[in-house]
Amino acid sequence: MxxxxxxxxxxxxxxxxxxxxxxxxxxxxxxxxxxxxxxxxxxxxxxxxxxxxxxxxxxxxxxxxxxxxxxxxxxxxxxxxxxxxxxxxxxxxxxxxxxxxxxxxxxxxxxxxxxxxxxxxxxxxxxxxxxxxxxxxxxxxxxxxxxxxxxxxxxxxxxxxxxxxxxxxxxxxxxxxxxxxxxxxxxxxxxxxxxxxxxxxxxxxxxxxxxxxxxxxxxxxxxxxxxxxxxxxxxxxxxxxxxxxxxxxxxxxxxxxxxxxxxxxxxxxxxxxxxxxxxxxxxxxxxxxxxxxxxxxxxxxxxxxxxxxxxxxxxxxxxxxxxxxxxxxxxxxxxxxxxxxxxxxxxxxxxxxxxxxxxxxxxxxxxxxxxxxSTDLIKSGGYRVGAGEVEAAVAAHPDVAEVAVVGVPDDDLGQRIVAFVVARDGAGARRLRAEGGASVIDAVTGALSAHKRPRAVRVVDALPRNAMGKVQKKQLAG
Missing domain, CATH: 3.40.50.12780 (ANL, N-terminal domain)
Structure with a gap:
């Protein structure tokens, strides 16, 4: 030193x-x-x-x-x-x-x-x-x-x-x-x-x-x-x-x-x-x-x-x-x-x-x-998609406070893009759950190519994190 x-x-x-x-x-x-x-x-x-x-x-x-x-x-x-x-x-x-x-x-x-x-x-x-x-x-x-x-x-x-x-x-x-x-x-x-x-x-x-x-x-x-x-x-x-x-x-x-x-x-x-x-x-x-x-x-x-x-x-x-x-x-x-x-x-x-x-x-x-x-490079339908780009687009939704995007196994696509979101408040969580996350997918249409858009949105109370605040995505994708 x-x-x-x-x-x-x-x-x-x-x-x-x-x-x-x-x-x-x-x-x-x-x-x-x-x-x-x-x-x-x-x-x-x-x-x-x-x-x-x-x-x-x-x-x-x-x-x-x-x-x-x-x-x-x-x-x-x-x-x-x-x-x-x-x-x-x-x-x-x-x-x-x-x-x-x-x-x-x-x-x-x-x-x-x-x-x-x-x-x-x-x-x-x-x-x-x-x-x-x-x-x-x-x-x-x-x-x-x-x-x-x-x-x-x-x-x-x-x-x-x-x-x-x-x-x-x-x-x-x-x-x-x-x-x-x-x-x-x-x-x-x-x-x-x-x-x-x-x-x-x-x-x-x-x-x-x-x-x-x-x-x-x-x-x-x-x-x-x-x-x-x-x-x-x-x-x-x-x-x-x-x-x-x-x-x-x-x-x-x-x-x-x-x-x-x-x-x-x-x-x-x-x-x-x-x-x-x-x-x-x-x-x-x-x-x-x-x-x-x-x-x-x-x-x-x-x-x-x-x-x-x-x-x-x-x-x-x-x-x-x-x-x-x-x-x-x-x-x-x-x-x-x-x-x-x-x-x-x-x-x-x-x-x-x-x-x-x-x-x-x-x-x-x-x-x-x-x-x-291992978790943020998603291979879906023959495309290589970076989770961070998708997360940035989803995070712009007014009801979304936090988001983690992962690829989950899919027989057709290889991996299916799924967004796990934490709502900003209780009202936002109820809206997102009621619509099945459709407004999130609609909101990213202008920002992301079709192959980069989430196929599903899941509302969760919190994202799993380690002591330094990093999201533990393997717990979401598992």
Missing amino acids: GAPAGGDDPETLVVGDVAMARTELYAAATAVAERIAGAERVAVLARPTAQTVLAVLGGLIAGVTVVPVPPDSGPGEIGHILRDSGAQAWLGAAPEPDVAQAFAADAVPELPFVPVRLHARSWHALPAPDPASPALILYTSGTTGAPKGVVLSHRAIAADLDGLAVAWQWTADDVLVHGLPLFHVHGLVLGILGPLRRGGRVIHTVRPTPERYAEHRGTMYFGVPTVWSRVAAAPEAARALAGARLLVSGSAPLPVPLFDRLRELTGLAPIERYGMSETLITLSTRADGERRPGWVGQSVAGVETRLRDERGEPVPHDGASIGGLEVRGATLFDGYLNKPDVTAAEHTEDGWFRTGDVACIDAGGFHRIVGRA
Whole structure:
């Protein structure tokens, strides 16, 4: 990560009711680092607390690889993460009692606990870790099997944060406000390590509610679309963000109507960006550039992208043709832990990482993410249809608050396009159910070719999502 930038600040880190100045933050983290010196890997139960920040920062200072564990994980997932990572101790908070009870059944390995003390201080200067050494092991969501450990080096994290600093004109004068989970790239790497590397302040609101966002006067706010939807539904809170420089959205596509509503309420067009655990953040719109609804911008510094079809042939960058997105550059992971064969299979022979996402790129290098190849590239009647384009058209219907489009098996078409929608209110839900979604299909007729239109509309109370707000489409298509 390198040395922190900037000078001291009475509130460099604020998490809930805990505030720490830069000097005491690093002194407390150094005290943690000294306690775990010589370890190889430690697990951190990543609750939204100052202790979690100190644990992660202490590990990075010590050159000990940190394994963030989602605090809402069950015993089976925690057991898998601990065994697969080879973590030698819990650093900081212990699991909940129901997980601790699983020790006796051997569902979760019993590890020693190393406490993290908010008031401990060490003023020693420790040697900087090797930039190529592993800093974090982040576990994937496990949608295609057991979660895989993504190994991220100090160098990759630093390269990504420096690239985003250029794209977002991020400086030591910025105050970042967010309430995102501390076990993913968005909340932890960008949301905590980012401001510490830039030298600015970070205020973690513990929960990402509109009221807590509005309470603080930040220059930058981070959120996932679910957070921004709630902000937009609270106009007074949204208007309180008007003094910020940037509203940054990621981890899932930001619906175009929500983009427009945020701009209307705050005067700010949101910044959209794209990435994944394996690549960190590779694409973003710019603070001083175009912010095109539904598009995630250009490559950050040090990153290259390309499109390939199912035969591995190049796909033109014409803004319309879609293909598999491949990435290479300084921000990529070192591989999946203990899975060299899987790592190799996800890379091309010439060294590009296959993201598994489908995208299009225009002549100016702007990217639009269609979605996952496994769920968002629908093959219907011999046509290749991107779910994102259909979702954008359906979302314009006045009764639709949220939408997810999937392909379901069909004997005639191969896949039939189905739109799952959440209504804006009870009256809208009743109208949509009564008409069988006919008005939705009628409304997209002018925007979509016949083969792209939904064959069915199903009204649901909510879309299934993971902790980062991503819709779990396999649960809908299954």
